[in-house]
Amino acid sequence: MTILSSKHHKDWKHNGYLKLSAFFKADEVRAIQTCVSEISSWQPTEDKWMHHYESTEDGIRLSRSENFAPYHTHLKDIITKGKVIDVVSELMSEPAILYKEKINYKYPGGGGYAAHQDAPAYEFIDYHITCLISVDVATSENGCLYFSPGRHQEGFIALDEQGCISPNVAKKMNWVAVPTEPGDILLFGSYIPHKSPLNLSNEPRRIIYLTYNAKSQGDWREKYYADKRKAFAQYAKDGSNRDTQISKIAHFQGKAIKHAEFDRPNLSSETE
Ligand SMILES: O=C(O)CCC(=O)C(=O)O
Structure with a gap:
């Protein structure tokens, strides 16, 4: 069974991203919002889920x-079974497997993201598709995503030492805001340039990002997280300040708290 129309496939090929409105029904949206609130209340831990603070x-x-995903059964089911993985597999033309998952909260005043492509941060595999699930309303005011349509077929674009698109090049590119409502999904490949502004509203702008690779290329999820932990432990020691990043690329523009400082169990009480 296919989920997407030929128009969807055409738009995906042409733009490099695809928005599907109301992909989740109202009761599913409420359940997803509850899952995200639960995860946000978890205590920091050094060896299970990873929280980042700003x-x-x-x-x-x-x-x-x-x-x-391994610690939240309900969300794990949504991520690894059913219509999300089906739609991603349809775009890949083969079965997909989860590569990584994250929630970006973007609380009021929360930082934006510089223009970048995801591929430099997603190692081991050349190509990924991410399915964004809008948990809250996302607008230009509170920090929705902006894409540069059609620029996904050019490989790396002006990759700078931050792992981002060089600001001089990025400012001349065409950017289109893609606002989303709770329950909408937005699919995009790892070479499509995107960015987002900071949250200027008084409400959080929570988004789940689920990234998949072709199953035929293997299951890299555990290796990805083991490698990320190792890299950040190294960044904390090497004086490079890279432990204020939240990714291997320096795209996050908020005031990130160093990892060594937030791995304290009592910090979570300051966050809600
Ligand atoms: O959540 C956002 O505003 C953008 C996130 C993003 O592009 C990323 O995490 O790579």
Whole structure:
């Protein structure tokens, strides 16, 4: 059974991203919102899920949680079974497998993301498709995604030492805002340029990002997270300040809290 129309496939090929409105029904959206709230209340841990924090005018807030699928059964089912993996597999023309998962919270005042492609941060495999699930309304004001349509077929574009698209090149590119409603999904490949502004509203802008690779290329999820932990442990020691990043690329523009500082069990009480 196919989920997508030929128009969807055409748009995907042409633009490099595809929005499917109301992919989840109202009761599914409420369940997903509950899952995200539960994960955001988990205590920080050094060996299970990973929380990242940023400093905002309202204090220290979560910026991102990742590696939560093994610890949240309900969300794991949504991520690894059913219509999300079906639609991603349809776009890949073969079965997909989860590569990584994250929630970006973007609380009021939460930082934006510089223009980038995901591929430089997603190692071991050349190509990924990410399915974004809009948990809250996302608008230009609160930090929705902007894409540069059609620029997914050019390989790396002006990759700078931050792992991002060089700002001089990025500012001349065409950017289209793609606002989303709770329950919408937005699919995009790992070479499509995207960016997002900071949250200027008074409400959080929570989004789940589920990234998949072709199953025929193997299951890399555990290796991805093991490698990320190892890299960040190294960044904390090497004086490079890269432990203020939330990814291997320096695209996050918020005031990130260093990992060594947030791996304290009592910090979560400051975040809600
Ligand atoms: O959540 C956002 O605003 C953008 C996130 C993003 O592009 C990323 O995490 O790579």
